[in-house]
Amino acid sequence: MILLEEALSNPVSFTASDGHAYYLADLMVPEPFGEMGAELLGGGEVYVQALATKSDRWGRKPAILLDRDRRDLSARLVEAGVAIVKPQLRAFNCLKLLIKLERDARKTTSGLWVVKNVxxxxxxxxxxxxxxxxxxxxxxxxxxxxxxxxxxxxxxxxxxxxxxxxxxxxxxxxxxxxxxxxxxxxxxxxxxxxxxxxxxxxxxxxxxxxxxxxx
CATH class of the missing domain: 2.40.50.140 (Nucleic acid-binding proteins)
Known part of the structure; x- marks a missing residue:
């Protein structure tokens, strides 16, 4: 597990309670929006679920964050305009959904999409x-x-x-x-x-x- 604010403040490399290093898979959280995401989702501890068994050259594993009910938080982060979809590992249908949610967030200028030069x-x-x-x-x-x-x-x-x-x-x-x-x-x-x-x-x-x- 890890505090949500810790994971989102450094999504490219964070260490969970199991001592392993991870990075947020298929998403990019621009630096100013990590704190905003933690506030929107209520903060607190979240589960870290690895999407691969092997670590990369920097010792990290790709992972997703899950709430207390073991639900993936990715969709909520994208929908709120906190994260940008960065396709990498997930199934096509999952990524199509995330891109649709990103498109909707863009239309409503949610979160980072209020910035015109994104x-x-x-x-x-x-x-x-x-x-x-x-x-x-x-x-x-x-x-x-x-x-x-x-x-x-x-x-x-x-x-x-x-x-x-x-x-x-x-x-x-x-x-x-x-x-x-x-x-x-x-x-x-x-x-x-x-x-x-x-x-x-x-x-x-x-x-x-x-x-x-x-x-």
């Missing part, structure tokens, strides 16, 4: 965003394919414009999730992930829930 247009990406987890909205210009990768191109110049990258081995997951990549050219989409710089900005899509169709 979602950015790719043309405004600067060095300050490189290496950080971000959410980007843009119109998809074209889809390219090589033997090993699929490229989602958001401009004509790959050295300057945003590119989404999907490894070939992940394509089946995108199809199972419901994405038809052959039918999304010209549509406005939302990407989420770590913004990297390789000539132009790029986001690698390791999970199909990192891609949303907006129209």
């Amino acid at each position: 979602i950015i247009d790719y043309k405004s990406i600067g060095y300050a965003q490189i290496g950080l987890y971000g959410i980007v909205e843009a119109k998809l210009v074209s889809v390219g394919q090589t033997r090993s990768r699929t490229y989602l191109n958001f401009g004509e110049r790959w050295t300057e414009d945003l590119t989404g990258i999907i490894q070939r081995r992940k394509l089946a997951d995108f199809s199972e999730f419901g994405h038809d990549l052959s039918m999304i050219e010209g549509r406005r989409v939302r990407l989420r992930g770590v913004v990297q710089l390789d000539d132009g900005p790029q986001i690698e899509l390791k999970h199909p829930a990192q891609l949303e169709l907006l129209d």
Whole structure:
């Protein structure tokens, strides 16, 4: 177990009463909103449930937080606008629900969504965003394919414009999730992930829930 305020104040690495280190799976809690989340959910001790048996290179295990009735607190955190969905481990249906709740929170400007620059247009990406987890909205210009990768191109110049990258081995997951990549050219989409710089900005899509169709 752990105090909720302790877990949310450092969701990328917290130590529970069992002495193990954990990180909050599939969610990102921006620094100013951890305290707000603890207040909204009443604070106090919560259970920590690991989602994997092995620790990562930093000795952490991915985990979710459960209330006293053993109910997952993730949906309540997202619904309140305290957390951003960061797809990683959970089942597709669970992540689809969390993304829907995030979309609803965004529409009602709950919590962090009152901040207008949470979602950015790719043309405004600067060095300050490189290496950080971000959410980007843009119109998809074209889809390219090589033997090993699929490229989602958001401009004509790959050295300057945003590119989404999907490894070939992940394509089946995108199809199972419901994405038809052959039918999304010209549509406005939302990407989420770590913004990297390789000539132009790029986001690698390791999970199909990192891609949303907006129209």
